[in-house]
Amino acid sequence: MPPLREVIKKHGLSANKALGQNFLFDTQLLSRIAAVPGDLAGEDVFEVGPGPGGLTQALLQAGAAVTAVERDERCLPALAELGEYFPDQLKIISDDALAINTDNLFDKPFHIVSNLPYNVGSALLIKWLSQPKWPPKWQSLTLMFQREVADRIVASEGSNAYGRLSILAQWRCEARLAINVHRSAFTPPPKVMSAIVHLTPKEQPQGVDPALLERLTQTAFHQRRKMLRQSLKGFSGATEALATVGIDSSRRPETVSVAEFVALARQLS
Missing domain, CATH: 1.10.8.100 (rRNA adenine dimethylase, C-terminal domain)
Known part of the structure; x- marks a missing residue:
C-alpha cells in the first residue's frame, strides 16, 4: 500500500475545517489506537469519518471487518482503493453518522473506533450513550476527542471538568483516558491537544430514563x-x-x- 501522504496527494485531499477534519499520518500511533479495544481479529468495527483511511488501514491490518461512514465525498475514491487491498473487509457508507442506527448495520456485537470529527464528537457520544436498550450492541467505544472534552468524560465530581458528559458516560460505562495525542501528530495541527477515550458498557441502574x-x-x-x-x-x-x-x-x-x-x-x- 502507498503511504498515506501519497494517497492524499494523489487524490488532492486536504482537511476540511467545516467537517472538523484533521488527518493522522503516524502509523505507529494509528496502530496503538487500533489496539486499545483489544484483539480485533474477526471483529466488526464501526468507524466514523475515516477521511483518507489512516485509522481504517490500522483497523484492517488488525484483522477487523470495518464499516465506515464518510460524508466527505472527496475521500470515497481513496477509501475504495484501500478496500482493494483488503477484500471483503471494508464497507463504506456515504452518509451522516448522526443519521445512522448502528445496530442495524451489524448482525453481531461490534466495536466503535473513530478519530471523531471535532464538530460532532460530543453529539455522537451522547447518541450512543442515550439509547434506550442497554446493554448496547456495541462492546466498546474507542474515540478521539479534543483533550478538554476527553477530560470531561472521565472527570470525577468536584473537579472543574466534571459535568453533563461525565455523568452521561459514567452512569452506564467504565471510562478511561487511553492515549494522549499531541497536536503535532495531526495535519494540519489543531490548536488543541487530543486524547483517546475508551468506554465499556456496565450494568445500568434500573428505573432511569x-x-x-x-x-x-x-x-x-x-x-x-x-x-x-x-x-x-x-x-x-x-x-x-x-x-x-x-x-x-x-x-x-x-x-x-x-x-x-x-x-x-x-x-x-
Missing part, C-alpha cells in the same frame, strides 16, 4: 456555579425530588456524584 437524565444534567450544568435550587428551579418536580433523595439544594451541581444524579433522575421518573 436516559432522556430524562440527559435533560436533568443539561439543566443543572447550564448554570453550574449556581446552587441546585436555582439551576433546577424550572425543572418540574426537581425541588421535591432533591428533598426526597436527600440532596441539599444549596449544593452546586459539580459536587453531586453520578450516583446521586442517577437517584434524582430515578425519583423524577
Whole structure:
C-alpha cells in the first residue's frame, strides 16, 4: 500500500475545517489506537469519518471487518482503493453518522473506533450513550476527542471538568483516558491537544430514563456555579425530588456524584 501522504496527494485531499477534519499520518500511533479495544481479529468495527483511511488501514491490518461512514465525498475514491487491498473487509457508507442506527448495520456485537470529527464528537457520544436498550450492541467505544472534552468524560465530581458528559458516560460505562495525542501528530495541527477515550458498557441502574437524565444534567450544568435550587428551579418536580433523595439544594451541581444524579433522575421518573 502507498503511504498515506501519497494517497492524499494523489487524490488532492486536504482537511476540511467545516467537517472538523484533521488527518493522522503516524502509523505507529494509528496502530496503538487500533489496539486499545483489544484483539480485533474477526471483529466488526464501526468507524466514523475515516477521511483518507489512516485509522481504517490500522483497523484492517488488525484483522477487523470495518464499516465506515464518510460524508466527505472527496475521500470515497481513496477509501475504495484501500478496500482493494483488503477484500471483503471494508464497507463504506456515504452518509451522516448522526443519521445512522448502528445496530442495524451489524448482525453481531461490534466495536466503535473513530478519530471523531471535532464538530460532532460530543453529539455522537451522547447518541450512543442515550439509547434506550442497554446493554448496547456495541462492546466498546474507542474515540478521539479534543483533550478538554476527553477530560470531561472521565472527570470525577468536584473537579472543574466534571459535568453533563461525565455523568452521561459514567452512569452506564467504565471510562478511561487511553492515549494522549499531541497536536503535532495531526495535519494540519489543531490548536488543541487530543486524547483517546475508551468506554465499556456496565450494568445500568434500573428505573432511569436516559432522556430524562440527559435533560436533568443539561439543566443543572447550564448554570453550574449556581446552587441546585436555582439551576433546577424550572425543572418540574426537581425541588421535591432533591428533598426526597436527600440532596441539599444549596449544593452546586459539580459536587453531586453520578450516583446521586442517577437517584434524582430515578425519583423524577
